[in-house]
């Protein structure tokens with residue numbers, strides 16, 4: 001298979017990756033045939049999946065705009081993905097060119113593409129790291145260069161934590177980042193999940209099975225499990241919501257949440 005010039009030499013083109021499958025779903029171009037095959041198969045099984053991922057991305061934009069309105073100018077974007085339209089630094093630096101962002105992702109393509117896009121932008125750094133290693137991330141040169149934890153910092157975990165299993169303790173990981181924040185810092189999370197009262201469609205069960213087998217095992221969480229990620233934070237209005245229903249921007253968003261969107265979103269302010 002031909003290796004495009006943006007693909008780092010050490011990655012296996014035959015093995016689908018979380019970041020590249022997501023990039024395909026979002027309409028991006030940084031993916032390989034193996035990624036596209038799985039992405040298409042899941043979309044054929046569950047056509048509404050594309051709307052689901054676009055809703056997580058739309059929540060990211062609304063969250064960053066909300067945080068900017070609260071005066072936040074520093075962002076730690078964990079599991080930031082392959083850059084596409086509407087990245088955190090683009091939104092933040094439109095409001096304040098001095099806004100600081102650190103992007104963190106485990107995926108080499110996401111990191112290489114982020115670095116090439118951000119070349120020359122002194123207020124943004126990119127770190128290749130596993131977010132589960134919160135001590136390593138927080139002690140990194142990239143975080144040290146950009147973020148002043150005496151001032152409000154927003155930690156973003158958008159469509160990330162369903163890739164962290166219960167055994168890896170997502171609650172403890174969030175707690176590690178939380179403890180570094182000063183009061184007035186923020187946490188924004190969106191997460192795949194269903195509530196006990198939801199009936200998951202056969203299409204969703206099948207799409208999940210394809211993804212779990214071919215890409216990685218996902219951990220869906222219910223509303224109570226999601227809410228408990230925010231220990232030590234006050235949830236801002238409207239609290240925990242279905243992803244499209246968190247401060248929706250159009251009536252279509254609300255309509256969709258009425259259909260029991262498979263995922264939750266919230267923002268908390270550290271107390």
Ligand SMILES: C[S@@+](CC[C@H](N)C(=O)[O-])C[C@H]1O[C@@H](n2cnc3c(N)ncnc32)[C@H](O)[C@@H]1O
Nearest residue numbers: 019022079080081105106107130131158159163
């Ligand atoms: C579904 S994408 C979401 C990307 C972005 N946050 C967005 O909302 O568009 C999840 C991202 O998390 C990254 N990821 C998954 N597990 C990770 C880990 N343990 N450490 C760092 N990044 C991780 C993947 O590589 C992928 O880029």
